[in-house]
Amino acid sequence: MEKIENLTKEQEAKFPEYVEKWTNIGLSTDNSKFKSIKRDINSIYKQANKTPPETIIRLDSPLAANYLINIIVETGEYDIDDPKQMTLEALKNNAITICKKIKAYNSDACYGQHDASMLSFYEFFKNECNIKDCNKLKGFYTLAEKIGWFWPCEDFCIVTKKPRELNRDEEGRLHSEDKFAIQYEDGCGFCYFHGVRVPDYVIFAPEKITTTDIDSEENIEVRRIKIERYGQERYLMDSKSELVHEDDWGKLYKKDLGEDEPLVMVKVVNSTPEPDGTFKDYFIRVRPDVKTAHEAVASTFMLNENDYEPLIET
Numbered sequence: 001m002e003k004i005e006n007l008t009k010e011q012e013a014k015f016p017e018y019v020e021k022w023t024n025i026g027l028s029t030d031n032s033k034f035k036s037i038k039r040d041i042n043s044i045y046k047q048a049n050k051t052p053p054e055t056i057i058r059l060d061s062p063l064a065a066n067y068l069i070n071i072i073v074e075t076g077e078y079d080i081d082d083p084k085q086m087t088l089e090a091l092k093n094n095a096i097t098i099c100k101k102i103k104a105y106n107s108d109a110c111y112g113q114h115d116a117s118m119l120s121f122y123e124f125f126k127n128e129c130n131i132k133d134c135n136k137l138k139g140f141y142t143l144a145e146k147i148g149w150f151w152p153c154e155d156f157c158i159v160t161k162k163p164r165e166l167n168r169d170e171e172g173r174l175h176s177e178d179k180f181a182i183q184y185e186d187g188c189g190f191c192y193f194h195g196v197r198v199p200d201y202v203i204f205a206p207e208k209i210t211t212t213d214i215d216s217e218e219n220i221e222v223r224r225i226k227i228e229r230y231g232q233e234r235y236l237m238d239s240k241s242e243l244v245h246e247d248d249w250g251k252l253y254k255k256d257l258g259e260d261e262p263l264v265m266v267k268v269v270n271s272t273p274e275p276d277g278t279f280k281d282y283f284i285r286v287r288p289d290v291k292t293a294h295e296a297v298a299s300t301f302m303l304n305e306n307d308y309e310p311l312i313e314t
Helices: 015-027 038-047 062-075 088-098 112-128 132-143 200-204 211-216 220-230 232-238 293-299
Strands: 055-059 150-152 156-160 242-247 250-255 263-269 281-285
Touching: 015 112, 038 132, 038 150, 055 062, 062 088, 062 156, 112 132, 200 220, 211 220, 211 232, 220 232, 232 250, 232 263, 232 281, 242 293, 250 293, 263 293
Parallel strands: 055 156
Antiparallel strands: 150 156, 242 250, 250 263, 263 281
């Protein structure tokens, strides 16, 4: 294999071009070229010194592919020519009926567009540095622009579409607060909250989140999201948190969260009355190391309690 010690400034200047191209491929939801993939598949098989498959099985989502693979592994056959048996619902029902246990075969897949970051690296060295070994991935470069995941098998190849919709936050992470962050044409979808995979009910039915559900959640990131969706103040009160300290400045509460940082909030009363003459309570999250309500309030102004003695509250 050719060896490169350094890149020229001209070569480095090409980085943005490849980043933009392959980022767009990785985020694409365009399935218009999904049917024109046979040449790319054949190229990949031939490069591996394998006979191209006689059958290419096209499915709408990786989940549908997983169900089909489970059935084939269990029985050795399946009627792929019957459209009614190839829907996500039919594949799921048949897999549950036929298979003793549904297994995930994601690690056996080639990822198509999801390999964009890796393929951008090799295409750069193929085009800009003339590294001949990178030509071996020719079929992968072109196929990534057309499909999502695929499973190359001996006599057939299972190929799935790209998602039809991707929703992300301002930092580019998969995210949606009211629908699937990633969804496929057959209805398969996955919920993410700022890049963290969460159960569907956290997004679609947050009213089902309970304090017991939160307290039993082992994944720290998912637990944080459940608390956010439930409401920090509400969770603090409903989960029987500890009243750590109380003084003229307010009430300091603490809820232990196991391996995660404890939830500590100070409850204060707004000194300005509401239109009806009542005074509204506010909860403010503070550092977990504060000891008193006075210190907690002071910390929100980046002060210590000795320096925080306002004459007039607003």
